Amino acid sequence: MKTIKEIVESDTIKFILSGGKGGVGKTSCAGALAVLSAKRGLRTLVLSTDPAHSLSDSFAQDLSGGEPVPVKGFDNLWGMEIDTEKGMQEFQETLGSGAAGPDMQMASNLLGDMSGMSPPGSDEAMAFGKILEFIEDSSYDRVIFDTAPTGHTLKLLELPDLLDSWLGKVLTLRQRLGPMMAGLRSMLGGGGEQEETAWQMLQNTKDKIRMARIELSDPDTTQFVVVTIPEAMAVFETQRLLGSLNAWHIPASNIIINQLIPENLECKFCSSRRNMQQRNLRDIRDLFNDMNITEVPLFDNEIRGIEGLSELGAILNKG
Ligand SMILES: Nc1ncnc2c1ncn2[C@@H]1O[C@H](COP(=O)(O)OP(=O)(O)OP(=O)(O)O)[C@@H](O)[C@H]1O
Ligand SMILES: [Mg+2]
Known part of the structure; x- marks a missing residue:
């Protein structure tokens, strides 16, 4: 079971995902x-x-635009915010250009009618598309994902299964309807190579998803770091998140407990909140006694810029 320091220093870990409830510190930890x-x-x-x-x-620093942007002060660090709208536009243009043939669309429509299954949501699909892209891309030794709050991220992580079975159905349907479609195509005088390419594209995507599932479930390649705060609601959500990660075989051996209030006997309000947090902290240690737990204090300032992130990093690296 790897500690955060071991994960950071590992030569094999390519993907780290930082996830948890809204506002707990996922982005700061990523x-x-x-x-x-x-x-x-x-x-x-x-x-x-x-x-x-x-x-x-x-x-x-501005990291928007949907492309990796070099982070100032480093020659080996890039940041990127996925631009869902831009990505969807590009995707639709590909479809519109005829790269995906009409019988693929027909099969997809038919399938939608038959099984009530439609292709998964666009935000998550775009994010997953990026994961697939970077699994193949060797320009980075490590890719760190700053994920959306739990619900979104669970949708993202169930995508490989969902897409795999959806693509599987589309491809099977194609096999079954193949002769009929070929007949129709020759009658209508259309079709040909372009459609073949579209099907090939689907098959390739399916193969890539298989690869992604293997990489995302290998603890030497991928680690999901769960960030939480010592409050009951966040603890419940952590439990649900870890349950899902477990079900999808995504390795997670670390919980970061963020925003711990330091001891301050002079402040009654602080002491009362600290007591509440310490009780929850004990519960967390009991509940997740098979995981590495790293405590992070509440800073007296927000965590911003390389300096703040380095300060947080130093604490994480001790855990
Ligand atoms: N230990 C800490 N001490 C002080 N401020 C903190 C600490 N951790 C996080 N913050 C601050 O709390 C805010 C939320 O943190 P962050 O954006 O990392 O959370 P998040 O989980 O990514 O939120 P969201 O769910 O909105 O994406 C930020 O302003 C950050 O600077
Ligand atoms: Mg965030």
């Missing part, structure tokens, strides 16, 4: 892990899959 990885000498990309991006704010 940024801190990216800075640590880059300082270790790895060519690192930190990528936000949250449609409500805040990576730019966290790095205090």
Whole structure:
């Protein structure tokens, strides 16, 4: 079971995902892990899959635009916010250009009618498309995903299964309807190579998804780091998240407990909140006694820019 320090220093870990409930510190932790990885000498990309991006704010640098942007002060660190709209536009243009043939669309429509299954949501599909892209891309030693709050991320992580079975059905249907479609095509005088390419594209995508599932479930390649705060609601959500990660075989051995209030006997309000947090912290340690737990104090300032992220990184690297 790898600690955060071991994950950061590993030569094999290519993907780190930072996830959890809204507002707990996912983006800050993703940024801190990216800075640590880059300082270790790895060519690192930190990528936000949250449609409500805040990576730019966290790095205090504009990382928007849907392409990797070099982070100032580094020659081996890039940041990127996925541009869902731009991505969807490109995708639709590909479809519109006829690269995906009419019988693929027909099969897809038929399938939608038959099984009530439609292709998965666009935000998650775009984010997953990026994961597939970077699994093949060897320009980065490490890719760190700053994910959206739990619900979104669970949708993203169930995509490989969903897409795999959806593509499987489309491809089977094609096989069954193949002779009929060929007949129709020759009658209508259309079709040909372009459609073949579209089917090939689907088959390739299916193969890539298989690869992604293998890589995402290998603890030497991928680690999901769960970020939470010591409050009951967040603990429940952590439990649900870990349950799902487990079901999808995504390796997760670390929980970061963020925003712990330091001891301050003079402040009654702080002491009362601290007591509440310490109780939840004990519960978390009991509940997840088979995981590495790293405690992070509440800073007296927000965590922003390379300096703040480095400070957080130093704490994570101790855990
Ligand atoms: N330990 C901490 N001490 C002080 N401020 C913190 C700490 N952790 C996070 N913050 C601040 O809390 C805010 C939320 O953090 P962050 O954006 O990392 O959370 P998130 O989980 O990514 O949120 P969202 O769900 O909105 O994406 C930020 O302003 C960040 O600077
Ligand atoms: Mg965030």
